[in-house]
Amino acid sequence: MLLTTSPLDVHAESEGKPRIGGGFIDTGVHVGADNWVPNPNTGEFSRAEPGTVSSDPNEYKYELQCHLGGGDFDTPCLARQLDCKDREDGAKGIPVMWLSRPRGVPGAVWTYHSGPTCFYDPKPEDLLPRIAADIQRQFQNLPVSAGKVTAQPSPNTLRGAETNFYAEAVEQQFDITMFGQQVHVVATPVQYTWNYGDGTVFGPQPSMGGALPQGRWGEKTRTSHAYASTGDFQVVLTTSFQGTYSVNSGPPLPIPGQGQFNAPPQGISVWRSLTRNYADDCNANPQGQGCPGAGASR
Known part of the structure; x- marks a missing residue:
């Protein structure tokens, strides 16, 4: 189940474009995508156009900063994670780490590539890291x-x-x-x-x-x-x-x-409780200590 949904999400999927937002699946939290290309000049990542054949020997994906896998986050890391403010154009920012692995190699392991950095996209963002940081x-x-x-x-x-x-x-x-x-x-x-x-x-x-x-x-x-x-x-x-x-x-x-x-x-x-012995009772001496009306002591 997606954290955020909108007609834009449905429209993008119907055109075969990769979805950027994260969401819940049975095994926990799934984030990132596998159709990203780095800008050779800036190092920033963007979605590849549909049908693009990349000459890059690596493939890339992002993960939320401080995400440990499943529904777990590194609490100390959340306290110092990158602050990604919304841009003036309305794009939402999330702090991410970029990973890479050799393209087309069976069993290849994802390793750190770059980050943390702010990722912006005009679609609704995956709000799980913000919720986790503030919950x-x-x-x-x-x-x-x-x-x-x-x-x-x-x-x-x-x-x-x-x-x-x-x-x-x-x-x-x-x-x-x-x-x-x-x-x-x-x-x-x-x-x-x-x-x-x-x-x-x-x-x-x-x-x-x-x-x-x-x-x-x-x-x-x-x-x-x-x-x-x-x-x-x-x-x-x-x-x-x-x-x-x-x-x-x-x-x-x-x-x-x-x-x-x-x-x-x-x-x-x-x-406090006091014990005393008396020669007469309260009928004979109504003002004796401990009798009703004689007062109590603390």
Whole structure:
């Protein structure tokens, strides 16, 4: 499936002209063509006219700069790839590497010829490299929900006791438009980092935790935390998502790196527990410590 289609593409194919744009095929991404001739003066490549018989002993094709094959791109390379701006005549530019091999030699291997250089053509360009270069930024800007945070017990807990925190995060899907193309993004939660608000950070690690029955509150869990002092704290969960994207219903491609998203802060109040012995009860002494109306201490 082509990344871009237009009546010009169909018309060109009907005349037997080689198509320049890249597209999706079952084995991944196919780019380039095999009917190119270099200008002996400038070294720039252009399409050979239909029926042209070349005297050049080599044949040529281009590949997208930073393309590793299939749907994979070299992420560090994308950060420094050649910037091909659109020309004033409307021609679109893409960064490419030119390869060559001996013409008509069975099993000949494609080797580097020249580049990187900007390739321009008046037809719609293959936008996959632009999408690949920008998809991580787009992914981080999506409204991905990091998950709901729950504390047990809540909203109050005791100093020195284990407070169980757990998240509820799910896979999410988004449809966006990039460079005029329809891009489907799938975000899957893979790691969690807990900032408990008292200077303690746990993660990133793969467990989102889980709920405990009330009778087991206070037990230590994978994501629980025991506060050493009293006070009000804001617990922040950061969920790391791994993403994939597909262009125009093409095969899913991995998004480089991960996207980090924060859940809304969960407030927790940490109290202290005191044990005292009393000679009478609250019926006899309503103002005694620990009695209703006598106030509580933190």
